[in-house]
Amino acid sequence: MIREPTMERIDEIFEGLKEECGVFGVASPEPIEAAMMTYYALYALQHRGQQSAGIAVNDDGVITAHCDEGLVNEVFDEASLSRLGKGTMAVGHVRYSTTGYEKRINCQPLVVNHHKGSMAIAHNGNLTNDAELREELELAGSIFHTTSDTEVIAYTITKERLSTSSIEEAVSKAMDKLKGAYSLVIMSPKKLIGVRDPNGFRPLCLGKHPSGMFCLASESCALDSIGAKYVREVEPGEIVVISNGVLTSDRSHCGTAKPGFCVFEYIYFARPDSVIDGRSVHLARQKAGEFLYEQHPVDADVIIGVPDSGLDAALGYSKRSGIPYGIGFIKNKYIGRTFIQPTQFDREKGVRIKLNPVPSTVAGKRVVLVDDSIVRGTTIKRIVNLLREVGATEVHVRLASPKFLYPCYFGTDVPSRENLIAVKYNDEELKKEIGVDSIGFLSIENAKLLTGEPGRGFCTGCFCGEYPCEPPKRKWVNKWCSKLGDG
Ligand code: AMP
Numbered sequence: 363m364i365r366e367p368t369m370e371r372i373d374e375i376f377e378g379l380k381e382e383c384g385v386f387g388v389a390s391p392e393p394i395e396a397a398m399m400t401y402y403a404l405y406a407l408q409h410r411g412q413q414s415a416g417i418a419v420n421d422d423g424v425i426t427a428h429c430d431e432g433l434v435n436e437v438f439d440e441a442s443l444s445r446l447g448k449g450t451m452a453v454g455h456v457r458y459s460t461t462g463y464e465k466r467i468n469c470q471p472l473v474v475n476h477h478k479g480s481m482a483i484a485h486n487g488n489l490t491n492d493a494e495l496r497e498e499l500e501l502a503g504s505i506f507h508t509t510s511d512t513e514v515i516a517y518t519i520t521k522e523r524l525s526t527s528s529i530e531e532a533v534s535k536a537m538d539k540l541k542g543a544y545s546l547v548i549m550s551p552k553k554l555i556g557v558r559d560p561n562g563f564r565p566l567c568l569g570k571h572p573s574g575m576f577c578l579a580s581e582s583c584a585l586d587s588i589g590a591k592y593v594r595e596v597e598p599g600e601i602v603v604i605s606n607g608v609l610t611s612d613r614s615h616c617g618t619a620k621p622g623f624c625v626f627e628y629i630y631f632a633r634p635d636s637v638i639d640g641r642s643v644h645l646a647r648q649k650a651g652e653f654l655y656e657q658h659p660v661d662a663d664v665i666i667g668v669p670d671s672g673l674d675a676a677l678g679y680s681k682r683s684g685i686p687y688g689i690g691f692i693k694n695k696y697i698g699r700t701f702i703q704p705t706q707f708d709r710e711k712g713v714r715i716k717l718n719p720v721p722s723t724v725a726g727k728r729v730v731l732v733d734d735s736i737v738r739g740t741t742i743k744r745i746v747n748l749l750r751e752v753g754a755t756e757v758h759v760r761l762a763s764p765k766f767l768y769p770c771y772f773g774t775d776v777p778s779r780e781n782l783i784a785v786k787y788n789d790e791e792l793k794k795e796i797g798v799d800s801i802g803f804l805s806i807e808n809a810k811l812l813t814g815e816p817g818r819g820f821c822t823g824c825f826c827g828e829y830p831c832e833p834p835k836r837k838w839v840n841k842w843c844s845k846l847g848d849g
Contacts, residue, residue: 556601578602746796
């Protein structure tokens with residue numbers, strides 16, 4: 363039965379639309395171990411998505427793909443990689459989505475066969491006019507197999523391909539229609555293409571291997587994993603085309619929109635050893651810690667970070683304050699997807715597996731605890747409790763991001779407003795709710811300065827509610843939800 367969705371349900375669906383993904387592509391004039399290269403690169407990008415992984419290899423124009431739910435090492439084994447085998451090009455994807463809605467069919471890269479050939483596409487981001495385009499395409503006869511906006515992008519490109527003389531021309535025409543966040547790696551029978559939306563919400567960089575291969579990756583850590591060197595970012599609005607070892611660029615969409623790189627990439631998503639736009643993620647996080655001390659100084663005995671995402675900022679806070687940095691927690695690295703979670707009974711018996719405090723660092727001490735962010739507030743409450751249990755005398759929480767106050771429509775999983783703890787409580791109430799002696803957030807002004815360039819043009823929409831491009835229209839979400847039959 364199709365029911366009209368409630369507003370709550372719409373927010374839930376919106377939440378489900380948000381994905382944080384990693385994309386990769388490689389192209390060489392000569393056949394290479396394309397599947398293996400992509401496998402290693404996806405391993406390095408695993409932090410960007412743990413729900414599914416996929417690789418498509420191009421062997422002499424024939425595209426073969428393997429995708430499934432799970433981590434990279436669960437989806438691929440020697441047999442599946444050798445079936446994909448050698449080729450001159452490959453694209454790969456790791457995906458994170460927030461709901462279980464038809465997960466398997468939404469695995470990427472998406473491979474489509476169209477009138478002028480075939481195409482594999484891997485996407486990081488979120489379209490904001492997904493529903494409008496879907497409707498338009500459906501009315502023109504398209505039949506969708508997935509619920510993801512990547513299929514909308516694929517069909518928008520293949521439709522344009524019918525009346526254009528090359529795939530890159532079709533991509534450029536499609537870009538006139540696509541709105542929102544998209545960093546794409548596209549593979550046609552003869553070309554590897556990298557595309558970034560004109561706002562440049564999500565990262566995409568270009569690398570080159572000493573052997574002459576070109577690579578495209580969400581983050582430079584993927585290039586490092588295969589011995590390729592970071593060359594530069596694909597610019598917001600740019601289309602780069604790699605064909606037969608030669609790179610060309612179409613910049614006709616560059617500079618057509620307000621710059622809006624997601625500042626949360628520096629704060630949380632990206633790996634600290636990555637370089638984005640030539641700026642080290644580790645140093646940006648350390649800078650966040652330094653700013654935090656300047657904004658919210660406190661007298662304390664030790665600075666600790668929540669592993670892994672709070673460690674770099676904790677180091678910065680310690681450096682700037684002169685208060686020693688300590689190892690406050692040990693995170694168990696061996697907890698996989700098949701780990702049997704402790705029940706309430708186990709927890710009451712004191713079973714704690716994932717994260718354990720180091721008593722010698724915190725017992726009897728005034729502790730500054732640094733983390734990247736608070737969303738619903740669940741994690742920080744638990745962590746503060748652990749510190750109190752081992753005898754921390756004071757706990758001062760510092761967050762390396764501003765308060766999450768608004769939804770994100772461009773690829774970050776920020777839940778609906780009523781679930782955001784910073785929307786519900788003011789600072790004094792937050793302190794009580796979390797059980798800490800003081801709390802301090804990074805200011806939006808300082809978040810914009812993390813890479814040291816004033817006026818760089820970050821998107822800080824989830825912190826301030828102002829977005830560099832128009833958010834999606836509610837009426838379309840309504841329509842789309844009722845189509846899905848959710849409610
Ligand atoms: P919460 O318990 O809801 O407050 O979650 C906070 C923690 O979730 C942060 O410390 C981050 O490590 C992590 N986190 C923050 N933003 C995101 C996001 N968009 N997607 C997944 N995890 C996130």
